[in-house]
Amino acid sequence: MTDAALNPAANTGPRARFNLEAWVMRGGIAIAGLFLLVSVILPLYAMLSKSFEDKDGNFVGLTNYATYFDTPSLAYSISNSLTVSIVATVIVISLAFAYAYAITRTCMRFKGFFRLVALVPILAPSLLPGISFIYMFGKKGFMRELLMGEPIYGFIGIVLGSSFWTFPHALLIMNTALSLSDARLYEAAEALRASKLRTFFTVTLPGAKYGVISAVFVVFTLVITDFGVPKVIGGQYSVLATDIYKQVIGQQNFQMGAVVSVMLLIPAVLAFSVDRLVQRRQVALLSARAVPYQPKPSRGRDLGALIFCTVIAGMLLLVLGVAAYASFVKFWPYNLSLGFTHYNFEIMDGGGWGAWYNSIKLAALTALIGTGLIFTVAYLVEKGQGARFGRVVIQAMAMVPLAVPGMVLGLAYIFFFNNPANPLSGIYATMAILVLSTVAHFYTVAHLTAVTALKQIDGEFESVSSSLKVPFWTTFSRVTVPVCQPAIFSMAVYLFMNAMTTVSAVVFLYSPDTNLASVAVMNMDDAGDIAPAAAMAMMIVYTNLTAVVIYGLLSRFVEKRTQAWRTR
């Protein structure tokens, strides 16, 4: 042993391998950085510079922006967008808070059921609530009296539709925020004879503060960047997201599209940064001595919670049910007999059944490639050695997609990839660009999931491996990946479902060969074929439901094999 250590010649073997390992690591980090640069940063730069150019590509400074603010019908959308986003956020946050409170802080029955039903909107494209509302609140809607003569098209429709599809996103955050609380605080409040109301305002709300703030920004960003709801049911109420579409697709005015994109990027980035700042201040609420809060039965409160949750869950299911039913009705409202006529997509806009197959292909590829890529990058960033600066930069770049609206990303891809000077321009109008844009669009949440899982693994594994002279890729495949199996599966299903439902980025990037189901929903609705649009939207829901069931079965099966160490 000592001999070998003293003899430099004997050392070359292990050291050479160590160098190879470091080299592979650095190479991996460089490739990861390059990927994020090409798929996120450079396209955004291309879009930003386009907003300062005229049609022929000359730099014109702020001229386009001046035109924008001089056109009342365009500039008006800024306040429209802000108004619907704020109103929808207030509604969703209040409802989701109450719903989460009922699930976490009461002894209501059927909690598991309510928890599940609240997630239903995630399965559907955001175009779906718009379509359902036409059947519910339109001129011939069976619930139109509820609106007291107000038309559903416009402000009301956008707020209602946005509330439907963002509800689960708010609820997931609220559930986490409300389930962490220290029972000792409630005991203290009780001992001090604080009223229930006072306890709520001095203990419950402050405890959930960061969750609520985070949910506010998430919902606000989702609503302001959404394209599906205002497209279907926005009527003449123009918002920024639909303006980008109108400028680019309707008038092929790419420069103005870029300007509107910047307008949409600003609130999204602001909301994102404020949220990040606030989250940084969060301190651990649960100290080691905390006692988890256990709700005690209280008949009145529990019954109230049950009624409230039943109403909300009922509404969510109703919206989905209406779309499912309407897709079978032969000729609403004059011929209510049922049939499959609207599933004959071949005679409609949007690309027929081929669009549905393409969507499944896109979703599967996004899930497969995206999960592998994002997880590997997260591993390099989290567990990598050396290249510290590179890892910090990648970490920062990985957060950017969350603040970038899909419409903006899609338009940025046109500018960047539909440029003959770009060596990657060959992927334009192919399935590859759809996969790339979708991976980039949903990168951040998947990345954070991976990082959270990786953080749970003790760094000792890497230390032990390296002292045993095991290269990191062996540790990665033998320890890290199996241990993180649950997180990897949930990343894959997250990417799959979002690829099935997304419209915003891909609406600028699909081609006649790569029609997508979600885009077909939009195109059929545009042509006035609302029932077939509902039918295709439901096909997306069924597909996602199948994916979730497979995910459940598969993870139960794999968990038995890879997660046995979690139980003792």
Next chain:
Amino acid sequence: MKIDISKYVTSVASFALAGGLAVNAASAETLTVYTAVEAEDLAKYAAAFNAHHPDIEIKWVRDSTGIVTAKLLAEKDNPQADVVWGLAGTSLILLKGEGMLEPYAPNGVKELDPKFVDSEVPPSWVGMDAWVASVCVNIPEAEAAGLPMPASWKDLTKPVYKGQVIMPNPASSGTGFLDVSSWLQMFGEEGGWAYMDGLHENIARYTHSGSKPCKLAAAGEIPIGISFAFRGAKSKAAGAPLEIVVPSEGVGWDMEAAAIVKGTDAMDAAKKLMDFVVSKEANEMYNSGYAVVAYPGVAKPVEHFPEGLVDAMIDNDFDFAAKNRKAILAEWQKRYDSKSEAK
């Protein structure tokens, strides 16, 4: 053993290669065809053409007239389309002005009504049929809302119709544009805009496509939809309680036309398609939805079409419409594009 495997691999590979070549040979040519024809008719059109030329595959790119026009203009320097089959004549005149069309006289073009063919020789575009504006009124919905049956365009500006009318956005829809262009021709420039100011007060919203207003009227979503006759006839045939009104002042129309896009690398196939486009058989096909077609003597009455529609067609000045298209749309957007300004 080893040799066997390699033999097997070679034979499979050569088989696959041969198969690939065979497939390539079968689908020798693909034509990218831009169109604004109703989606439900595209398969029928392609099948009729493929009956004569099974070796030419048509790849459709369909959207509303305004979108297809804007797309073609945007792709001017790098055209993606080989042929345009079924786009507004106004748009093709505009594209011809931009030098984007390849003049070609299809075999049999002489048989067509000269009104439907570009006057230059050889023609840059050939017409197929005329599509004509009409107003779709949902009878029970109009009765329920206490609306009298409109008889003229002017009727639609009456206060009783406030919020009860939907029309297509002329920037995206060819039907919307032919309405606006016909009002400007019938009522004069000043009168036309004054008319639209009044109409705007009654419009619930402007739609992206020209068929949607009639489909919405057919579904009872709105009592009155300004659309085109063919769409109304189709919805009526599907069982919608519609009355298709031909306004008494006359109705705007545009022709659907076809042309070869300059710069296509599939010129032979494009010419074959154009030869088919002007054929009697193709015109009989157009007649299933359009009362007026380019081939004289072919047209038979279309079921559910309103009476007097053909006589009500105005004497359309296509050059006016094509030349002023951009200015008209800019003015329209300035005045009406945001409903928020109006109410």
